[in-house]
Structure formats: structure tokens, C-alpha cells
Amino acid sequence: MGGGFSRQLDQRQRRYLQGRTEAVVKNFIPYYHRQYGAAFLRHLWKEMEQQEKHSHQLMTRHKESNSAEGTIVEDNLMLSEEDPRRWKERYCRVRGDFTVEWFFNKQASEKGSKPMAQMCLTGYLLTTSEKEYREMVNKFCLDTKGGNSSSSDDPFETFPTQYHLFLFHPFQKHFCACLATQDSQQTWxxxxxxxxxxxxxxxQRRGTFASEAFLEAVRFYLQEKGIYGTGELLLGTESEVLSxxxxxxxxxxxxxxxxxxxRGTESKKKATWLNFLQEVYAVVLQDxxxxxxxxxxxxxxxxxxxxKxxxxxxxxxxxxxxxxxKKLKVTLTGPVESCYTEDVEPYLCSVVEELISPLSTAFQEVRLLFSExxxxxIxxxxxxxxxxxxxxxxxxxxxxxxDSxxxxxxxxxxxxxxxxxxxxxxxFGFKGTRVxxxxxxxxxQQIMANTVYTFQQLLQQQLNKTRNSDLVSQTLENVRGRALKxxxxxxxxxxxxFVQEAVIQIILPYLLKTLEPHCKLILPEYERYVFADYNSVLYIEAIYEDILIQTLLxxxxxxxxxxxxxxxxxxxxESLMCIYDREENMLDQNAADNMPTSNCSSYGAIKQKKNVHHQDKHFTQQKLKTITEENSNRPYSETDHITKGYMWSKSTDTDSHHVDDENSDLDETPQHLVYGNLWRLQLPGICNNSDEDQDDPNTLYENDKGDLQDVLLEFKDEGLPLNGRLSALRQ
Incomplete structure (x- = not known):
């Protein structure tokens, strides 16, 4: 949409924009500083507890960020540039980092000339329909101008071809292209x-505590201004998010x-308005x-x-x-439970179902693509x-x-x-579905990358033994089956x-907004309980939100x-997590010494490490036996044939579950155990088990995990290998 009706910003407007930008950033930095401390505390907790050390079975592929070198797709496209009524052929390409750029022709690109224009695709909306594109433009102009926008004054009089692509962004240059074939349209x-x-x-993709702190700071900053829910504001880099x-x-x-x-026709007004916003955004982003x-x-x-x-x-x-x-729960229990029971809980099951159903279909498609x-x-x-x-x-x-x-x-x-x-x-006023x-x-994409990487690593161990085509085909089949498990x-x-995180994103802003009249004025009273030495990492508002989050979870x-x-x-x-198979153990021979127990003592005052002595072994063995019996009475799970097979396949019980031959020999038990998702997702003190959960076998296993680790370590001190330690526990 029309770069030809540009309106340049004058110096007075630029100074105004610079002043507003500096004011926002200046007010934002204290929130960033505060959330940096809170995120650092969570980082230390995860580091101590090694929460995610053994939570997944697939090996993680750590890939560097996409390089700008190379080209993903390139072609000569018809573009609408300065005047939407005129189309010009340009050589366009998408670089390895997904930056879009176009040149006068391909020869100019090969000579190393500077591109005529570049686009970073953050926050764009993509469509192949001219009607949908016009609706995006008209809706945005309607919301900002307050007047009706006529679609009859259409800037696109004709199209060179019938295959179109439109990229829309309210604050950045649009991309309108025509392609020669339908296949080319689909590829682009x-x-x-x-x-x-x-x-x-x-x-979001970085996953560092610093990036987490930044996003939380933006959310808290907006909440202080009365904006609950971030919508699509959190898309892009830090600079783009804050812009x-x-x-x-x-x-x-x-x-x-x-x-x-x-002034001018309706089409000209829209084009001038959009171009003006593009210039404003460019100045803001730079500052x-x-x-x-x-x-x-x-x-x-x-x-x-x-x-320090x-x-x-x-x-x-x-x-x-x-x-x-504990103090906050005593005060807030009444209003929180009332709001949650009346306004949230009746709808929570349907929200979870709406989230998990399409997600499961999508992951099944990933599985199918990998298998095919x-x-x-083969x-x-x-x-x-x-x-x-x-x-x-x-x-x-x-x-x-x-592969896009x-x-x-x-x-x-x-x-x-x-x-x-x-x-x-x-x-719930939720507007972040796109996020x-x-x-x-x-x-x-990440689970596909991990599955491919795991498949290749397991396959490599087997391919060193043979290169015969028939044996290779059988090996590929076997390794695929194990990777799919x-x-x-x-x-x-x-x-x-994902469902847990999504429910928090959907409902937490609603709870905070609804409870604000009841709870907002109470929270400052508890600031006096925070020692001055700890006020850089402990914030009452964050603790209050954690209580609401746990109620949801x-x-x-x-x-x-x-x-x-x-x-x-x-x-x-999640009763028991299976143990890694023998081939994966070959890739991590040193994992036995990395059991997540070494840091337990760091949290001495809250979660002291239990010292299990020789005279307590019988007691611990009895508890393990109880866990096994409890688990045998629960509904059969799809993972039982794996978990029970690994842990108890040497048992004398003739009614035990069937175990795959490749996993049934405990002499081939790997050098480390996988406990599953047993480390708390939240910081300590929030996830208190209710009375009805105390008899749950999962809870029993989690409560006794420390005893199991201590006994295994104690046997290790006596010189027993892990296989011998497991055998001693079964006896």
C-alpha cells in the first residue's frame, strides 16, 4: 500500500517522538531491574534442583541461530512498490535468517549491490487473499481514524497474475507480490x-532467565498502566517488543x-496514514x-x-x-477462592480441551512426517x-x-x-491466541529436531557395525521404532x-484484573516483612501471582x-519414567555420576537431604515395595510396559507386565535413571499437596525419590555399580 503518498516527519515531530520514547524506556528500566532479580532467583532454584536434567528422553539438539548466509527461496516477482497501481518485476530472495530483500534484478544481487529494500518479518500477517488484505487495512484505518472506510476506492485496479501474496503490518512496509504459478505461490x-x-x-525462543525477566517486566509495566494481557506486543526482539x-x-x-x-481521496488518506505510522515506528525503533x-x-x-x-x-x-x-494465603484465600470458583473453574475444563485437542493432532502430524x-x-x-x-x-x-x-x-x-x-x-478478554x-x-519444530538428532545418534552406533543394504534397512527400522517411543x-x-503455560497466559490476567479491587491495596502491607538485603529478588506482587498460578495449575x-x-x-x-535404553547410554557413559542429588544440601533450611544409614535400608525397601503395589492397582498406562519392565523385570512375580526383549535385561541397565517430571515447576512453598493427593502413587514416588537416591548413593559408596544397587533394592 502506497509509498507514493509519503509524509515526512519534521524536526519538531522527531523531538516529540524521541522524548516520549525516552520517557517510556526510563520508566520501564526499574521494572526490568526488579524482574531481573526475580528471574535470577528462579534460575538459581532450577540450577540447584536440576529440574529439567532428566525430564526428556529425546536428546536435545542445540542449534546455532540461523545464518544470513545462503538463500532459502528466490525468484523474479511482480511487486507493487511506490504506486499500488503499477507493478514492477524485481528479483526477490529470502535469506537464511528469513530476511526478505529485493533487488532491481538478479545481476545486481550477484554483483553485491545493496538491496532496494529489506524486511524483517516480525509480527506480520500473511494472506493470499486480496479481500482479506483489504479488510486488514480497512480495519486498522477504521480503528485509528474513527471514520468509515470505503472499499470501492481500491488502489489495486489490476493484477499481473492470479497468484498473490500480501504481508500486512500496521507499523511497517507492506509486501504485495504476484507470482507466476500456484506452486511458486505455495512455496513462497x-x-x-x-x-x-x-x-x-x-x-521467547531463547529461554534464558534474562529474556524471561524482560518479558515479565513488560507485563508488569503494562499492568501498572491498567493493561492486563499483552496480546501480540511481545513479538520480536527486545527492541521490537519495547517499540x-x-x-x-x-x-x-x-x-x-x-x-x-x-487530505485527498479515501485511498490516499489511508496510504498517507500508514506511511506516517511507518516513519514513526522507524524513529521509535531506532531510539x-x-x-x-x-x-x-x-x-x-x-x-x-x-x-554476590x-x-x-x-x-x-x-x-x-x-x-x-503462608501469610498471603491466609489473607487472600477468601476473595481468590470466590473469584476462581465462580468465574474461572466452570470454564477451565473446556479451555484445556480446546487447547489439547488441536495440539495433539499437530504433534501426531509431526510424528507421521518423521516416520514417513x-x-x-529405507x-x-x-x-x-x-x-x-x-x-x-x-x-x-x-x-x-x-524445511519450511x-x-x-x-x-x-x-x-x-x-x-x-x-x-x-x-x-476472559484474551487476545493472545496468535502468540x-x-x-x-x-x-x-524443536521436538522434530530432537527426534531427528536422537535417531541419527542411535543409528550411528549401529552403522559402525555394518554397511550391508539389508542389514542397514533393518537397522533403520529398529532405530525408528525406538526414536518414536x-x-x-x-x-x-x-x-x-504447553497447556499449563497457555492456561496461565489466558486466565491469569483476568484474575489479576478482577481481584485488583480486593487485593491490590493489601499487598503493600507485606513489604515490611521483606528484609532490605533480599528486596532485589523477593517481590510481594510476584509471590501473589505465584499463588494464583498454583490455584490454576x-x-x-x-x-x-x-x-x-x-x-x-x-x-x-507420570507414574514412573522409563530408563534410557542401552544405545543411548553409550552416548552418555558419564551420566551415572550426575545424579541430581549433589545440590540437595544447598537448600538445607527448607529441603534438607535425608541421610539414610544402614539400619534404615529395610524401611526404605518397604516403602519402595509399597509404591510398586500402589502403582499396580492404578489404571494401566501406555508407558507401564516400559517403566515396569525396566525397574522390575527381574521380579519373581509371574503376573508382571510384558517387557520388550531389547529392554528386559537389567544387566544392561544404563548408568543413570530418568525420574521424569519430578522437580517442581514452581519455586518451593507453593505446590503443597492436598490431602486427596497423599495416596496417589505418583505423589508417593515423588516423596520417596530422595530416599531412593540416597540408598543408591550409599550402595555406590560401598563399591557397588548401579546394576548391583538396583538388584540390592529389589532384594
Whole structure:
């Protein structure tokens, strides 16, 4: 949409924008500083407890960020540039980091000329429909100008071809292209679609405590301004996210002052307005980037100070935190339970179902794509065997997670969340469905990458023994089966965690807004209980939110447990986690010495490590026997044939579950145990088990995990290997 009707910003307007931007960033930094400390505390807790050390069975592939080198797709496209009524042929390409750029022609690109224009795809909306594109433009202009927009004054009079692509962003340059064929249109669509996901989830994808602190700081900053729920503001890099916040802050004033000065036809007014916003955003983004860059040195000072002051006093900090939780619960129980029971709980089961159903379908599509890709390799090996063929096929297979075209069939399965969660806008005021979709797609790509990597690592161990085509085909088949078993478990775990996080994103803002009149004024009274030495990491508002989060998670966990017991959506129950098989152990021979027990003593005042002496062995063995008997009475789980087989296949009980031959020999037990999701997701003091959970075998196993680890370590001190330690426990 029309760059030809540009309106340049004058110096007065630029100074105004710079002042507003600096004010927003200046007010934001204290929130960032505060959340940096809170995120650092969570980071230390996870570090101590090694929460996620053995939670997944698939090996994790750590891939560096996409390089700008190379080209994903390129072609000569017809673009609408300066004047939407005129189309010009340009050489366009998408680089390896999903940056879109175009040149006058291909020769200019090959000579190293500077591109005519570049686009970062953060936050864009993509469509192939001219009607949908016009609706996006008209809706945005209607919201900002307050007048009706006529679609009859259409800037696009004709199209060179019938295959179109439109990229819309309210604050950045649009991309309108015509392509020669439908196949070309589909290829470009899938690559641009993937590029939007890649750029939009930049901060979330990092997963560091610093990025977590930044996103939480933005949320708290907006809540102080009365904005509950971040919608799509958190898409992009730190600079882009904060620029979105600045634009959100300035838009009301701009919408009042600027549109009334516009002149010309309706189409010209829209084009002028959009171009004006593009220039405003460019200035804001430049200033925000400069101001945030200046805080990099400060962040290093923050971390150094926290390392120096917080780490030595972890016991005292967590003790104080638990005391604050107890005090807050006494005061807030009434209004929180009333709001939750009346306004949230009746709808929570349906929300979980709407989330888990399309997600399970999408992950099943990922599983199918992986399996079919291995089948293609097997067929080629059987029909066209030669010495270098397998290496070529595996190189092609390695690129599967990054292949935008092949993965698109999986990504589009979660798009139905846009419709299924539509009613949440009215019920809970939730507007972040698109963020949930992008997050789910990121998880799908990651589990595909981990599955491919695990398959290759397991396969490599076997291929060293043979290169015969028949044996290679059988080996590929066997390794695929074992990789899929690991995929199934990790898929179940990831989907459960996604649902928990999604419920928090959907309902927590509603709870905070609804409870604000009852609880907001009470919270400052508890600030006096926080010692001055700890006020950089302990905040009453954060503790208050953790209490609300746990209230939500208790119900969500119950719903997911019911789904697991009913074998709905192929979810696994979390009674016991299986032990890694022999081949994976070959890749991690040193893991036996990395059992998550060494840090237990660091949290002495709250979670002291139990010292199990020789005279207590009989007591611990009896508890383990009780756990086994309790587990045998619960509904059969899809993972029981794995977990029970590993742990108890040498038992004399003739009625035990069937165990696969490859996993039944305890003499081949690997050097480390996988306990599953036993480490608390939240900080200590929040997840208190209710009375009804005390008899749950899962809870018993979690409570006795420390005893099991201590006994195993004690046997190790006596010189017994892990296999011998397990045998001693069974006896």
C-alpha cells in the first residue's frame, strides 16, 4: 500500500517522538531491574534442583541461530512498490535468517549491490487473499481514524497474475507480490509463514532467565498502566517488543491529532496514514535500540551484584519466601477462592480441551512426517543402494526440522486454535491466541529436531557395525521404532506443559484484573516483612501471582490426569519414567555420576537431604515395595510396559507386565535413571499437596525419590555399580 503518498516527519515531530520514547524506556528500566532479580532467583532454584536434567528422553539438539548466509527461496516477482497501481518485476530472495530483500534484478544481487529494500518479518500477517488484505487495512484505518472506510476506492485496479501474496503490518512496509504459478505461490507462502514464526518468537525462543525477566517486566509495566494481557506486543526482539509498547502508548494521541489533517481521496488518506505510522515506528525503533543497548553494561552489574549477594543466602531467602506465601494465603484465600470458583473453574475444563485437542493432532502430524521420512530413506536404500547413498539421505534428513515446506503441513494443524479460542475474548478478554499458535509451532519444530538428532545418534552406533543394504534397512527400522517411543513420551510431556503455560497466559490476567479491587491495596502491607538485603529478588506482587498460578495449575493438572487415565489424546501418565535404553547410554557413559542429588544440601533450611544409614535400608525397601503395589492397582498406562519392565523385570512375580526383549535385561541397565517430571515447576512453598493427593502413587514416588537416591548413593559408596544397587533394592 502506497509509498507514493509519503509524509515526512519534521524536526519538531522527531523531538516529540524521541522524548516520549525516552520517557517510556526510563520508566520501564526499574521494572526490568526488579524482574531481573526475580528471574535470577528462579534460575538459581532450577540450577540447584536440576529440574529439567532428566525430564526428556529425546536428546536435545542445540542449534546455532540461523545464518544470513545462503538463500532459502528466490525468484523474479511482480511487486507493487511506490504506486499500488503499477507493478514492477524485481528479483526477490529470502535469506537464511528469513530476511526478505529485493533487488532491481538478479545481476545486481550477484554483483553485491545493496538491496532496494529489506524486511524483517516480525509480527506480520500473511494472506493470499486480496479481500482479506483489504479488510486488514480497512480495519486498522477504521480503528485509528474513527471514520468509515470505503472499499470501492481500491488502489489495486489490476493484477499481473492470479497468484498473490500480501504481508500486512500496521507499523511497517507492506509486501504485495504476484507470482507466476500456484506452486511458486505455495512455496513462497510457506517460507514467509515460517519466517514470521522465526522472527516473531525471537525472545521467547531463547529461554534464558534474562529474556524471561524482560518479558515479565513488560507485563508488569503494562499492568501498572491498567493493561492486563499483552496480546501480540511481545513479538520480536527486545527492541521490537519495547517499540510496540511505545507505539501502544502513543497511538491514542496520534489517532486524535493526525487523521484530521489528511487530505485527498479515501485511498490516499489511508496510504498517507500508514506511511506516517511507518516513519514513526522507524524513529521509535531506532531510539529504543539505542537506549536498550546502553543498559547492556548495567545488566552485567546487576548479575554480578546478585551472584554476590543472593547465592550465599539461598536458604534464608527461600525460608522467608515460604513464610510470605503462608501469610498471603491466609489473607487472600477468601476473595481468590470466590473469584476462581465462580468465574474461572466452570470454564477451565473446556479451555484445556480446546487447547489439547488441536495440539495433539499437530504433534501426531509431526510424528507421521518423521516416520514417513525414514520410510523414504529405507526405500531408497533397498532400491538404489550404493556406498555414499546413506550419507546423502541422512544429510537431507538432517534438514527436515528447518524445511519450511515439509514442516508446514504440521504447523497449519494448530491454526484452528484461532477459531476454537475465539470465545475467550469475551469471557476472559484474551487476545493472545496468535502468540500461543506461534509458541506451539516452535515446540513442534524443536521436538522434530530432537527426534531427528536422537535417531541419527542411535543409528550411528549401529552403522559402525555394518554397511550391508539389508542389514542397514533393518537397522533403520529398529532405530525408528525406538526414536518414536521416545518421541511419544516427550510429546506427552511437552503438550501438558504447553497447556499449563497457555492456561496461565489466558486466565491469569483476568484474575489479576478482577481481584485488583480486593487485593491490590493489601499487598503493600507485606513489604515490611521483606528484609532490605533480599528486596532485589523477593517481590510481594510476584509471590501473589505465584499463588494464583498454583490455584490454576491444580485444576489443570487434575484435568490432564483424567485425560491420561482415559488414554485421551495419547497422553502418558507420570507414574514412573522409563530408563534410557542401552544405545543411548553409550552416548552418555558419564551420566551415572550426575545424579541430581549433589545440590540437595544447598537448600538445607527448607529441603534438607535425608541421610539414610544402614539400619534404615529395610524401611526404605518397604516403602519402595509399597509404591510398586500402589502403582499396580492404578489404571494401566501406555508407558507401564516400559517403566515396569525396566525397574522390575527381574521380579519373581509371574503376573508382571510384558517387557520388550531389547529392554528386559537389567544387566544392561544404563548408568543413570530418568525420574521424569519430578522437580517442581514452581519455586518451593507453593505446590503443597492436598490431602486427596497423599495416596496417589505418583505423589508417593515423588516423596520417596530422595530416599531412593540416597540408598543408591550409599550402595555406590560401598563399591557397588548401579546394576548391583538396583538388584540390592529389589532384594
Amino acid at each position: 507462502y510457506t517460507v514467509l509463514y515460517d519466517g514470521i514464526r522465526h522472527h516473531s518468537m525471537d525472545v 510496540n509498547v511505545v507505539m501502544e502508548d502513543m497511538m491514542p494521541a496520534l489517532c486524535v491529532q493526525i487523521p484530521r489533517t489528511l 529504543v535500540s539505542r537506549l536498550l543497548q546502553a543498559t547492556d553494561a548495567e545488566k552485567e552489574e546487576w548479575r554480578h551484584h546478585l551472584e 549477594t543472593v547465592r550465599p543466602d539461598m536458604d534464608q531467602i527461600f525460608t522467608l519466601r515460604e513464610q510470605l506465601i 521420512s525414514v520410510s523414504d530413506i 526405500r531408497n536404500v533397498q532400491n538404489n543402494w550404493r556406498a555414499t547413498l546413506l550419507d546423502e539421505l541422512l544429510a537431507w534428513f538432517t534438514d527436515l526440522p528447518e 515446506v515439509r514442516m508446514h503441513q504440521c504447523y497449519e494443524k494448530v491454526e484452528c486454535l484461532q477459531q476454537s479460542l475465539e470465545n475467550l475474548k469475551d469471557r 500461543l499458535i506461534l509458541r506451539a509451532q516452535n515446540l513442534m 521416545k518421541f511419544d513420551y516427550d510429546s506427552s510431556l511437552i503438550r501438558k506443559q 491444580q485444576t489443570v493438572t487434575t484435568v490432564l490426569k483424567e485425560a491420561s487415565s482415559q488414554k485421551k489424546h495419547n497422553l502418558y501418565s
